[in-house]
Amino acid sequence: MQITKKFIIVGAGVLTLVAGGGVAYAATSSSAAAPRITAERAMQIAHQRVPGAWVSEVDYDGRGTRADVWEIELTKGSMHHELDVDAATGRILKYETERADRDDHGDDDRRGRGHDDRDDD
Template structure:
């Protein structure tokens, strides 16, 4: 009975802390990142002015620094950035052409 109660309480905490997010188990034991999602988005927009955010994920990496993974779209370019969740430093900034036709689908 106690295990069930703990699971329900932990599950409610995960839903509260991670709104549709990835690493639910890590979210219950890890402290909140120093850099918020909003701050990470501001940092990303400074790197790629005029872009819109197409994806935002928090990646808890265990022994390595936690990062915000942000995908930005500007015109026909897709920018993938990783921002250190403790310092706000951009650790990755890659650009590729966005596929508008999605010809590489796995429906074959």
């Protein structure tokens, strides 16, 4: 009877240590640290680069081994701007611009302009 009680107590202690360690590991491995640069600050940085533009999209991209970034898309007039702002330093890592009235293939974007692609027979 004494051996059974000791075995149960030792087993419960080991189970507690294993479960606690698993929870601690999960907490450290699955929760990424919050970015030092906030979304609001990243948008301010983007507006410094493209004054007068309006922000159409903001996404946080946690990239693992590469620097985490805020991906910001802005529009000013007929130009579309895409910036990657480093979430730790606030540096602009990527800046691309293109005409907003073109699609990915370089064709005019005629959606919403009354253009119909069907042949008139």
